Amino acid sequence: MNREGRIASLKPLLFLLFWGGLVFAGTRAFPAYSGSSKLADYLRELALRASMQKTPAAEVKAEIVNYARSLGLPVADDEVHVTRAEDTIQIDLDYTVPVNLGIFTWKLHFTPSVESRAYN
Numbered sequence: 001m002n003r004e005g006r007i008a009s010l011k012p013l014l015f016l017l018f019w020g021g022l023v024f025a026g027t028r029a030f031p032a033y034s035g036s037s038k039l040a041d042y043l044r045e046l047a048l049r050a051s052m053q054k055t056p057a058a059e060v061k062a063e064i065v066n067y068a069r070s071l072g073l074p075v076a077d078d079e080v081h082v083t084r085a086e087d088t089i090q091i092d093l094d095y096t097v098p099v100n101l102g103i104f105t106w107k108l109h110f111t112p113s114v115e116s117r118a119y120n
Contacts, residue, residue, distance in 0.1 A: 024101070025099075025101055025106065028099050028100070028101055028106075029099050029106065029108060031072065032073070032097040032099055032108050033108070035068075035071035035072055035073045035097075036073065036097070036108075036110045036112070038071055039064075039067065039068055039071060039073060039075075039093075039112065040112040040114075042064075042067055043064065043091050043093070043112055043114045044114050044116075046060065046063065046064065046091070047089050047091050047114045047115065047116035048116045050089050050116070051087060051088060051089045051116040051117055051118040052118040054087075054118075055089075056084070057082040057083065057084045057089075058082075060082045060084075060089065060091065061077065061080045061082045064080050064082075064091065064093070065077055065080055068095075073095065073097060074095065074096075074097060074098075075093065075095045076095070079093060079094055079095045080092075080093055081093075081094075087117055087118040087119075088115065088116070088117045088118075089115070089116055089117075090113075090114075090115045091113065091114050091115075092111070092112075092113045093110065093111065093112050093113070094109075094110075094111050095109075095110055096108065096109050096110075097110065
């Protein structure tokens, strides 16, 4: 078999390896993206409720960290910033989720943010 024939026979294998790698990485990253989406939805609901009920910032922060951990997200206390002013609450998160792909670790960075105001 000549050189061109050997290269041509490797193309389908390389194609399958490439797409297989993408599918593998996607399945490993899916839980982090799914959890982050659920956390962002929860932040919107929590901010609205906390602004109306005037929940203290420390209590809101603890609730966020507990919920994030229940989703399997490694959110630390210092990665959650809650600012309260009268009827307004601002919640900012900045966290990284490591995804182990075997040969290296892919670090997914998320920065959800929400602000809510209670209207009387």
